[in-house]
Amino acid sequence: MSATKPYHHGELRPALIEAASAIIRDSGIDGLSMRRLADSVGVSRMAPYHHFKDKNALLCAIAEIGFEAQDRMIRDVLERSDGEDGKALFTGWVRTYIRFAQDNPETYDLMYGKEIWKRGDPTPSLQQKSKASFRLWVDLVERMQARQVLPGEHSALRTAQASWAAMHGLARLLIDGIYAQRQDLEEIADTVVNLITRSNGD
């Protein structure tokens, strides 16, 4: 009876994440419903609940993967640009960050949006992963302060929070549909970098 679909799916959990990601990618977060997801992997409505406590847990899992992908992208930039000067490195990071948000708007929304952080409640493992991701940013900011690309008058933490907020605001412009011109957005991103960094960076 291999022709008819088996009672046990076998690989349901990864299949769910895969399918959910696909739905989110091209129908948005609002387009993802547990029922539609279940249908799309050919399983009953409640089956997903044996692998995820509720919808929030599923979203957290997807957001986690998002953080992993983003971290990977950013680590790549750091490794690739070894001999560059400070400001170029900083600019590269910001551009990469914005590009990630542009290319995966729905994932970014999940990672940093209120669906999880305010309305839902973030999984401990998601919290940890997001904290680690921010830690990367703080480290960069520290290095930029040492190289005098960023001013050192405030603590690295505060400077990191402030500059990250600026970057995040930029990403939000796109994601919330407030400002959609992709071309302009890159120019605005560069403007943000120029506003924040000291003109005489190392």
Added chain:
Amino acid sequence: MSATKPYHHGELRPALIEAASAIIRDSGIDGLSMRRLADSVGVSRMAPYHHFKDKNALLCAIAEIGFEAQDRMIRDVLERSDGEDGKALFTGWVRTYIRFAQDNPETYDLMYGKEIWKRGDPTPSLQQKSKASFRLWVDLVERMQARQVLPGEHSALRTAQASWAAMHGLARLLIDGIYAQRQDLEEIADTVVNLITRSNGD
């Protein structure tokens, strides 16, 4: 028959906006449903649809009022601080902006969130009002550039977009529940201002 409630409400539209604002204020945007709203003003579920095309239209109307309130707050700051130097003026504006977001998080979310701008579609009159509001910011930025509080190397528009994005990102931190410490947030806000403004402003 004045004891029993009349068939025609008479002042339903303003009553709806009032009630909806109240619900949003203390139950969040997600807490507002057309049915609950209708119940709360003692009217049938479909009655609101005679005054607002759909839920989106109602939300736009409330967002508009939000813009009016925000504009009023900010104009107040401008008028009140006449003799101040440039940077103090700029700081005052940013603090006021952030405070508005802190005090009316749900309204702010409605005004600048994706509920209206991406998922829904903004009313023409809302678009106009939000554009006018941003225009205020561009004007301030122009004056700050003239006074050398902000650098003049980029156009006023780009500089306004970039700096507004920074401010908006800050507001978002709070609204999305990513960073909730109100005290810290004000410090971060000041850090943003210091990062953006030139140290030797007029």
Added chain:
DNA sequence: GCCGTAACTTGACGGTGTAAAGATCGGGCG
């Protein structure tokens, strides 16, 4: 071979936005 348990299904409940059609009333005109 049996049986516990994990995986999955079915049905139901209360919630949502809103389309369609019916009921009621106030105001302007004959």
Added chain:
DNA sequence: CGCCCGATCTTTACACCGTCAAGTTACGGC
């Protein structure tokens, strides 16, 4: 004054949603 039109409001219905509770199936270890 009487009538009727149009604005206002109500009722009913539909297709969704998340998920609780209870039932069904199949696999792994004894």
